[in-house]
Amino acid sequence: MIDALIHALPHVFAPANLLAVVIGSVAGLVVGALPGLTVTTGIAILIPITFGLDPLFALGMMAGMYNAGSYGGAIPAILMRVPGTPASVATILDGYEMTKRGEAAYALQVAVVSGVIGSALSAVALILFAPPLVKVSLLFGPAEYFWLAMLGLATISALLGDDLVKGVTASLIGLLIGTVGQDLTSGTERFTFGSLELMDGFSIVVLLTGLFALPPVFQMAEESIKEGMSAAALKFRKQRSVLREWRYFLPVWLRSSAIGVFIGIMPGAAGSMSSFLAYNDAKRVARSPETFGQGNPEGVAASEAGNGADNAAALIPALSLGIPGSGVAAVILGGLLVHGLRPGPQLFRDHPDVVYGFMLQMLLSAFLLLVVGGLAATRIFGQVLRLPRVVLAPLIILFVAIGVYAVNNAMFDLYILVGVGLVAYVMEKLGYPQAPVVLGLILGPMAESQLRLSLTISQGNPAVLVSSWVSIIIALLTALVLVTPLYRAWRERQRKPAAA
Amino acid sequence: MAVTTGPSRRIVEIVFAAALIAVAGAVFVLSADYPAESAAFPRVLAALLALCGLIVTVRQLRHGTEAGGQPFFAHLPRFLLAVVILVAYVAAIGVAGYLLPSFALAVGLPFVLGYRRLALTVPLALGTLAAIVLIFNVVLERPLPPDVLMHLWETVR
Incomplete structure (x- = not known):
């Protein structure tokens, strides 16, 4: 692993790839800061733009966009009480109170430094944990891969959103879209209606962009907000130094980062949950928990460190097993496939420069956030926030189209x-x-081909799907993931009449 | 009011679920023409999709929530306007190329939605298009859809 990292270093620090991380970070800051746009949207816009470019250039932009975008949400959260991203809701609680006290610059500094520390520790976790996890996947045969795809779909379906049925429906839509095109085993054209364009199936780039980049545009048009952020809100002077107060913040940073990394690794669990859990934990152990929600900088630190820490961690199961830890990781998975990089052992074996380079880019972009997300930079790039969203909507369409x-x-x-x-x-x-x-589209063809391969090997005997302990464990986990929300819903229903 | 808000969320929930069931039915029927090994997987998926659509429909009909009565669209006319303009934009790209329809979209969409400050939208549209041409056409050497203006651009280059 050390050799691979050292070998990847020159590629990461190649001028073009460095530039890509910087561009991605600046764009991420803007995307994250604009309410209505999310990191997922930003990466979905990036994928067609970077299609055909060197993979490390494209992934560098995605790494920058991911880390900076997840911090960017804190800017309007702190300055305007508007969460730029769902994860920055917890930052509002204390960040906006600090702004009201005239400490906006200090709150932004706490947010950016905490985000950097969370993101950097998360990137280190990615570098340390992803390669060993790949070794586990070497135990897998066709049946295990089939169940792994099912586990990925089950976790994302059950844990993203509030409704299991709708999550499963979304997975099924993706799986069905994945069946369009020529069946590689039999050569049959499925659901192409004679169209040559559909012979290879739907382009994942088009689907990713349509799924994530266009809905915010329709929403912006519908809301038709004609005012941007005021110029006065972006004028701030440097206040206290967070770095000088590192001893005060260190315990919060470490605890919140650990929570973020842990949540990030859990398939399907990452996202806004980390910042809330980190915030609650900081409040629980604080000497004066009553000051949380009233402008306690520890609240901002906990939320942003937790938020930053689930970024790279969500890529650990994504890169090694193909199961993304969050919605953003699912889109990045799509981005990898667009560049011909299939997650799993073959990615680490065939493209070590790219995969280790990407992990290093996640680390690099975390530190770059200090420069890109600093006060001066926020003042400069924040000018985009002054654009009314009704003006921004068509500009997004131009890039997407x-x-x-x-x-x-x-x-x-x-x-x-x-x-x-x-x-x-x-x-x-x-x-x-x-x-x-997205995940259905990515995992569908794999699930189908592995299922057919298993059945061919066993001469049609379905017992092959549970013939090894690895298969049984993954199948049980899949069932557990799907049954847990149903059990919770049943418990809720049991409680309600009792309470009434 | 009705024009502004359009259908309720519950209606859209049911219509969308019904559409899913219809798609599932179509997939099931179309799969009949394929060899068994190619048809099995989509057929299982279609059956599951129809089941999910049915659950959503039944849930809406039996336990419609208060939120289900809320209007689905925040402002239906603006949404429809955006859709029509977007479709027209894509159709126009096929006819007139990328640059002219894009300029019209960047200036026209905010205008029809009530934002009339052309002093901001016109330079912004021109600047964005210049950046796009620079990135895609010059730096990345990717072709733009054929455009009347591109002939002029090629001459200048």
């Missing part, structure tokens, strides 16, 4: 984009999570 067109130079893709975007908007508003669609 050209990015999608450029993939195959095909108008067909643009029509698919609009159709997918509309369906995704309805799904989003109805509470159907979109990440399972």
Whole structure:
């Protein structure tokens, strides 16, 4: 592993790839800071733009976007009491109170330094834990891979969103989309309706972009907000130094980062949960918990460190097993596939420079956040926040349209984009999570081919699916993941009449 | 009011679930033409999708929540306007190329949605398009959809 890391270093620090991390970080800061846009949206816009470029350049942009975007949400949360991303809701509780006291600059500093520490520790965890986890996957045969795909889909379906049925539905939509095109085993064309464009199935770039980049555009148009952030809100002077107070913040940073990393590794669990859990933990152990919610900088530190810490950690199961820890990780998984990089042992074996380079880029982008997310930078890049969202919406469409067109130079893709975007908007508003669609699309062909391979090997005997202890464990885990929310819902229903 | 808000969330829930069931049915029927090994997987998925659609429908009909009565759209006319403009934009790209329809979209969409400060939207649209041409056409050497203006651009280059 050390050799691979050393070998990847020159690629990471190549000028073009460094530039990619910087561009991704700046763009991430803006995307995260703009309410209505999320890191997932930003990465979905990036994928068609970076299609065809060197993988480390593309992944560098994604790494920068991921870390900076997750911090960017703290800017409007602290300055305007508007969460830029769902994860920054916990930051509002104390951050905005600090702004009201005239400590906006200090609150932003606490947020950025805490985000850097959380993200950096998370990247270290990624480097340390992902390669050993890959070794576990070497024990897997076709049946185990089938169950692994099912586990990934079950976790994402059950844990993203509030409704198991809608999560499973979203997975099924993705799985069905994955069946479109030529069946590689039998050569049969499935659901292509004679269209040459559909012979290879739907382009994952078009689907990712339509699913994540267009719904915010429709929402912006519908809300039609004509005011941006005021110029006065972006004028702040440097106040106290967080780095000089490191002893005060260190315990919060370490505890919150540990929570973020742990939640990040759990497949399907990462996202806004980490910042809330870290915030609650900091409040629980604080000497004066009553000051939380009234402008305690520890609250901002805990929320942002926890938020930053689940970023790279969510990629640990994604890179090693193909099971993403969060919705963003699911989209990054799609980004990897677009560049011909399939997660799992073959990724570490065939493309060590890329995978270890990407992990180092996650670490690098964490530190770069100090520069890009500092007060001066926030003042400069924050100018985008002054744009009314109704003006921003068509500009997003311009980038998305050209990015999608450029993939195959095909108008067909643009029509698919609009159709997918509309369906995704309805799904989003109805509470159907979109990440399972992506994962279904990614894992569907693998699940089908591994299932068929298992049955062929066993001459059609379905018992092959539970013939090894690894298969049994993964199958039981899958069942557990699906049954737990049902059990919780049943318990809720039992409690309600009792309470009434 | 009805024009502004459109259908309730419950109606859209049911219509969407019904659409899923219809898609599942179509997948099931179409799969009949494929060899058994190619048809099995999509057929199982279609059956499960229809089941999920049915559960959502029954849930809405039996235990409709208070939120289900809320309007689905925050502002239906603005949503429809955005959809029509987007479809027209994509169709226009096929006819007139990328640059002109994109300029019209960047300036026109905010305008029809009530934002009339052309002093901001026009330079912003031009700047964004210049950046896109620079990134895609010059730096990444990726072709833009054929455009009347691109012939001029090629001449200048």
